[in-house]
Amino acid sequence: MESRNSSVESLEHSPPNVPEEEHVDSNEGVVQIHQRSDPLDTSDNTRASSINSSQESLKSTSMQVYASMSEKNAGTKSGNAVKTHSVSAVPLPNTRWTHRQWIKFLSLHWLSAYRVLIGLTFIINIVVFAVLYKRLSLAAPLIATAANIFAAVFVRQEDLINLTFAFVAKMPSNLPFWFARTISDLHHYGGFHIGCAISALFWYTYFVYRNTVFFLGNSDAGTATASMWVDIIACYSFLFSIFLVCVTAHPRLRVKFHNTFEHTHRFGGWTALIVLWIHAGVSSKSPENPDMHANPAVWLLAATTFIIILPWTRMRRVPITTELVSSREVKLSFPFKHMPYTSTMRFSRSPLMEWHAFATIPNPDGESAYIVISQAGDWTKAIIQNPPTHIWIRKPAAMNFLAFSPLFNSLLLVATGAGIGPMLSLLRSPAIANMKKQGRTIKVMWCVYQPDAPHWQFVQDIIRNVDPEPRIFDSKQGRPDVAGETTYLMQEAQIEAVMVVSNPKVTREVVEGVKAWGGAAYGAVFDS
Structure with missing residues (x-):
C-alpha cells in the first residue's frame, strides 16, 4: 500500500542542465541575463532522498517548468512586504514526446473522473439491459427511465452533497495518498448526473419503440382506446423534451447559448416529468402491468417530484450591501447565520428564469456572509453596473471541492x-x-x-x-x-x-x- 511519504517522493526528478538564457524583464523592460538554478539543489533541501523511478519517463523538456524569477518590493501592507513576481516569457523548446508520455497526456485529458463516471453509468445500464432484455415487459423500460431520472436529480441534491462531502472531508489525513487523491474526485458527481440523464434517453427511446409497436397492433385491430392515443402522443412529446434537454446540455452549446440551455433544462425537465406521470397512469391500466400504487415508476416519479419542488420552498429574498472592489469586481454582503465554510450558494434576480452559483465567504460575526463577483457575462455585468438592493438566495449552501483540503x-x-x-x-x-x-x-x-x-x-x-x-x-x-x-x-x-x-x-x-x-x-x- 502506498504511503503518504512515497507520494511526495513521486514528485522527485533529476534537475535538467539548463543553460543561461536571456529574457525581457517585465518590470523594467530591459534584457537581463539569468542563470537558472534548481531549487531542489539547495543545501537546505528537505525532500526525501529516495526517488521514484517511475517518474523518470516524465522528464520531457516540454514538461520542464523551471523559470527564472525576480522579485520586487511593491510596497508594504500591514507591516509585510507585498511582493509580486515576474517570469521568463521564453518558450520551452519543442521536443518530441514518447509514446508513454502521449498515453499519459491523453489519459489525463480524456479519462477525467467526470468522463469515467459517465462511462461507468453507461456500462451499468448496458449490463442491466443485456441481462434482462428477453424478460422486459412493456412497462420495464419506463421504470428504468424513471430510475435514471431520479438518480440524475438526486445526485445533485444539496443535502446529499453536504452529507457525502462532510463524510469524506472528515476522513483522517494519514490515508494512503492514492486513496485521498481518488476520493477527492467526488466533486465530479456531475458525470453521474449526465450519465443517468443520457441513459434515461436511451431507455425511453426503447420504450417508445415497444409502445409504438403495441399501439399500431391495437390500431390495426381496431382496439385502440382514447387512453392509448393520449399515451402515444405523450410518448413522442417526452422523447422530444428529454432529447432537447440532453442536446442543449452539451458543454459547447451550453457555454455559447447559456440562457437557452438553462431555460430548456428547467422547463423541458418539468415538461418531461409531467409526461412521465401521464405514462405511469396510463400504463397502470394495462392488464399486464401492476396497479398505479404498486408501480415502481410511480414511486420513483413521486420521489423525483419531491426533490425538484424542495428547493423552491427554500428560497429567500434578502437585502444586500454592495461594495465595489474594482471596475470589474464587486463584493455583495447579505444576512446569513452560520454560513458554512467552503460552500457554494445559488443567487438570482428572477428565480423562475435563472440561477447563478457563487462561493460564499462567512463574515467573522457569524451573522452574515459575502460573495465576490467578477464580470463574466450579462448577469454579472448588470450586477456590477446596477447593483440591486435585494437578491434571491436558495438554501442550503452546498459544500464544494475545497472541503477536501x-x-x-x-x-x-x-x-x-x-x-x-x-x-x-x-x-x-x-x-x-x-x-x-x-x-x-x-x-x-x-x-x-x-x-x-x-x-x-x-x-x-x-x-x-x-x-x-x-x-x-x-x-x-x-x-x-x-x-x-x-x-x-x-x-x-x-x-x-x-x-x-x-x-x-x-x-x-x-x-x-x-x-x-x-x-x-x-x-x-x-x-x-
Whole structure:
C-alpha cells in the first residue's frame, strides 16, 4: 500500500542542465541575463532522498517548468512586504514526446473522473439491459427511465452533497495518498448526473419503440382506446423534451447559448416529468402491468417530484450591501447565520428564469456572509453596473471541492482574479487553522491585476494570515504561465495537492500539469 511519504517522493526528478538564457524583464523592460538554478539543489533541501523511478519517463523538456524569477518590493501592507513576481516569457523548446508520455497526456485529458463516471453509468445500464432484455415487459423500460431520472436529480441534491462531502472531508489525513487523491474526485458527481440523464434517453427511446409497436397492433385491430392515443402522443412529446434537454446540455452549446440551455433544462425537465406521470397512469391500466400504487415508476416519479419542488420552498429574498472592489469586481454582503465554510450558494434576480452559483465567504460575526463577483457575462455585468438592493438566495449552501483540503499533508491554493473568493472561505476556515496547528504546509499563489491596490487589502490580509510569503503575480505586468508556475512551486515546496479556481482553460492546464508529475490537483467543474 502506498504511503503518504512515497507520494511526495513521486514528485522527485533529476534537475535538467539548463543553460543561461536571456529574457525581457517585465518590470523594467530591459534584457537581463539569468542563470537558472534548481531549487531542489539547495543545501537546505528537505525532500526525501529516495526517488521514484517511475517518474523518470516524465522528464520531457516540454514538461520542464523551471523559470527564472525576480522579485520586487511593491510596497508594504500591514507591516509585510507585498511582493509580486515576474517570469521568463521564453518558450520551452519543442521536443518530441514518447509514446508513454502521449498515453499519459491523453489519459489525463480524456479519462477525467467526470468522463469515467459517465462511462461507468453507461456500462451499468448496458449490463442491466443485456441481462434482462428477453424478460422486459412493456412497462420495464419506463421504470428504468424513471430510475435514471431520479438518480440524475438526486445526485445533485444539496443535502446529499453536504452529507457525502462532510463524510469524506472528515476522513483522517494519514490515508494512503492514492486513496485521498481518488476520493477527492467526488466533486465530479456531475458525470453521474449526465450519465443517468443520457441513459434515461436511451431507455425511453426503447420504450417508445415497444409502445409504438403495441399501439399500431391495437390500431390495426381496431382496439385502440382514447387512453392509448393520449399515451402515444405523450410518448413522442417526452422523447422530444428529454432529447432537447440532453442536446442543449452539451458543454459547447451550453457555454455559447447559456440562457437557452438553462431555460430548456428547467422547463423541458418539468415538461418531461409531467409526461412521465401521464405514462405511469396510463400504463397502470394495462392488464399486464401492476396497479398505479404498486408501480415502481410511480414511486420513483413521486420521489423525483419531491426533490425538484424542495428547493423552491427554500428560497429567500434578502437585502444586500454592495461594495465595489474594482471596475470589474464587486463584493455583495447579505444576512446569513452560520454560513458554512467552503460552500457554494445559488443567487438570482428572477428565480423562475435563472440561477447563478457563487462561493460564499462567512463574515467573522457569524451573522452574515459575502460573495465576490467578477464580470463574466450579462448577469454579472448588470450586477456590477446596477447593483440591486435585494437578491434571491436558495438554501442550503452546498459544500464544494475545497472541503477536501484537509485530506492532504501539504497544499497549494491557486487562484486568478476574483477566483480568490472561494479560497478566502477556505483560508478562514477551522480546517485550515487546524492544518496550520499540525504543521502542515499551506501555500497560496494568486494572479490578479494590481494585487497591492487598496481594494485588495482585505484579501492580502486573509492570505498572509495563513501564508506569510505567498506567490502573487501582478497581471498588469504580464500574465504568467500559471500552470508552469504551479508545478514549479509544487515541487519547490514539496506540495502534495493543488486546488485551483480560475477560468476553464487555466484550470484544465493546472490540473493536467500537476497530475502529469504525479501530484493531486482539483479545480472547479464547468461541465455540469
